Amino acid sequence: MSKAAIILAAGQGTRMKSALPKVLHKVAGLPLLGHVVAALKGAGVDRIVVVTSAAGEAVRTYAKGLGAQCAIQQEQLGTGHAAASARDVLADFSGSLLIVNGDMPLVTSETILECLKSQSRTGLALLAFEAEDPGAYGRVLLRPDGHLNRIVEFKDAVGSERAVTLCNAGCYAADSQKFFRWAAALNNNNAQKEYYLTDVPHLARIDGIACAVALTDEVSVLGVNSRAELAHAEDKFQDRARARLLKDGVTMTAPQTVFFSHDTVVENDVEIEPFVVFGPGVTVKSGARLRSHSHLEGATVAGGAIIGPFARLRPGAQIGEDAHIGNFVEVKNTVIEKGAKANHLTYLGDARVGEGANIGAGTITCNYDGFTKAKTDIGAGAFIGSDTALVAPVTIGDGAITGAGSVITKDVAADALAVARGKQIEIPGWAKAFRERQKAKKQAESK
Numbered sequence: 001m002s003k004a005a006i007i008l009a010a011g012q013g014t015r016m017k018s019a020l021p022k023v024l025h026k027v028a029g030l031p032l033l034g035h036v037v038a039a040l041k042g043a044g045v046d047r048i049v050v051v052t053s054a055a056g057e058a059v060r061t062y063a064k065g066l067g068a069q070c071a072i073q074q075e076q077l078g079t080g081h082a083a084a085s086a087r088d089v090l091a092d093f094s095g096s097l098l099i100v101n102g103d104m105p106l107v108t109s110e111t112i113l114e115c116l117k118s119q120s121r122t123g124l125a126l127l128a129f130e131a132e133d134p135g136a137y138g139r140v141l142l143r144p145d146g147h148l149n150r151i152v153e154f155k156d157a158v159g160s161e162r163a164v165t166l167c168n169a170g171c172y173a174a175d176s177q178k179f180f181r182w183a184a185a186l187n188n189n190n191a192q193k194e195y196y197l198t199d200v201p202h203l204a205r206i207d208g209i210a211c212a213v214a215l216t217d218e219v220s221v222l223g224v225n226s227r228a229e230l231a232h233a234e235d236k237f238q239d240r241a242r243a244r245l246l247k248d249g250v251t252m253t254a255p256q257t258v259f260f261s262h263d264t265v266v267e268n269d270v271e272i273e274p275f276v277v278f279g280p281g282v283t284v285k286s287g288a289r290l291r292s293h294s295h296l297e298g299a300t301v302a303g304g305a306i307i308g309p310f311a312r313l314r315p316g317a318q319i320g321e322d323a324h325i326g327n328f329v330e331v332k333n334t335v336i337e338k339g340a341k342a343n344h345l346t347y348l349g350d351a352r353v354g355e356g357a358n359i360g361a362g363t364i365t366c367n368y369d370g371f372t373k374a375k376t377d378i379g380a381g382a383f384i385g386s387d388t389a390l391v392a393p394v395t396i397g398d399g400a401i402t403g404a405g406s407v408i409t410k411d412v413a414a415d416a417l418a419v420a421r422g423k424q425i426e427i428p429g430w431a432k433a434f435r436e437r438q439k440a441k442k443q444a445e446s447k
């Protein structure tokens with residue numbers, strides 16, 4: 001049966017105090033909305049409509065990039081009103097419809113499927129969870145048969161209702177046609193003068209349809225309304241990523257200090273030392289070792305490679321098998337081939353470092369003249385002396401050597417030595433004579 005979803009993302013997100021729409025704030029480098037879309041797609045939902053405000057151009061652009069459709073909620077009159085705004089876009093759809101808050105970044109495909117499973121039993125379902133601290137979540141009041149009695153929003157709740165710890169997660173499933181009928185019949189007789197989605201089950205009951213309550217864990221459905229909750233969601237995402245990788249056979253000596261991106265791929269038997277940070281787009285193959293305080297983004301690291309301590313891999317860094325990238329080495333848009341080494345204080349940008357080449361301390365590829373980027377090609381087995389400046393475009397042949405301190409502006413042939421620095425001269429006794437001259441001068445002045 002076909003499945004569609006509405007994601008509610010038109011709210012102002014006032015509590016974020018931000019110029020950026022709430023659902024575009026990121027957890028593990030991915031906007032909140034991106035997390036929700038990914039979970040829905042993973043649950044086999046093929047049609048997704050994101051409800052935005054009229055001003056939400058940035059949200060629409062992002063949503064369309066993910067393959068979703070958009071609907072506009074002209075005025076922010078509440079979650080029920082927001083869901084109803086998707087009616088026209090889904091006019092041709094019949095089947096199961098999910099309605100999901102756009103601010104729950106830890107939601108998983110499994111959780112979504114649970115909600116759908118419960119819906120198939122009664123015709124309507126929502127996700128609920130036992131909250132450690134129920135805060136401002138809507139409270140879920142059950143009937144003796146375990147189905148929903150009603151949801152009461154925190155602002156509308158009286159003392160005894162506020163004491164309830166079973167909370168509404170903000171994810172519902174219903175038959176699409178029926179849902180839009182109920183949503184059209186909502187009113188705003190409540191503390192916030194809003195059309196609450198949470199009143200839909202009441203209207204369903206009038207139609208003889210009970211609302212099933214699917215229980216889920218608190219973390220999977222935590223809602224982000226403030227910066228503190230955003231930080232909390234990030235924390236929980238990281239915990240989940242660490243636990244998953246440990247289970248998959250990754251060694252981490254201090255997992256709490258390692259931070260992952262939403263898309264990080266780390267194979268088994270990778271060793272990660274403390275304080276390693278992953279930006280988006282990183283793949284680390286089995287047998288690699290990431291040493292302390294390294295930062296990686298947009299990079300691939302092959303088996304046997306050692307990165308860091310204190311290394312920085314930027315987008316386009318491809319580190320080959322058994323290669324070493326050491327302390328204070330930055331690599332950008334560069335292929336480091338098998339067994340090559342750059343162990344200290346180096347910048348490699350827009351380059352290829354051939355198999356087994358050795359890059360001495362302080363080597364810089366001068367890849368940018370302020371206008372264009374140029375390429376440096378270093379052959380297999382080449383030896384780049386310490387403090388060499390390679391002025392790109394330039395090619396160093398296989399097995400060539402550059403002398404320490406050279407500024408290399410011309411191509412170097414294979415197996416040649418290139419030295420480009422001032423010649424050393426030596427004047428015997430000059431230093432001693434200099435010192436004596438200076439001393440005599442000082443004495444004459446102090447008299």
Ligand code: UD1
Pocket residue numbers: 008009010011012013051073075076077078079080081082101102103136137138139151153167168169170196197198222223224225
């Ligand atoms: C909502 C629920 C609450 C639940 C909680 C779970 C209602 C009335 N309350 O409260 O029961 O415990 O989520 O996190 O539904 N939005 C719109 N248009 C609007 C208002 C909101 O699109 O006019 C969107 C927001 O962008 C957001 C979602 O709906 O993604 C939820 O709105 P929010 O203001 O965060 O509701 P909560 O107060 O968290």
Ligand code: MG
Pocket residue numbers: 101103223224225
């Ligand atoms: Mg919320």
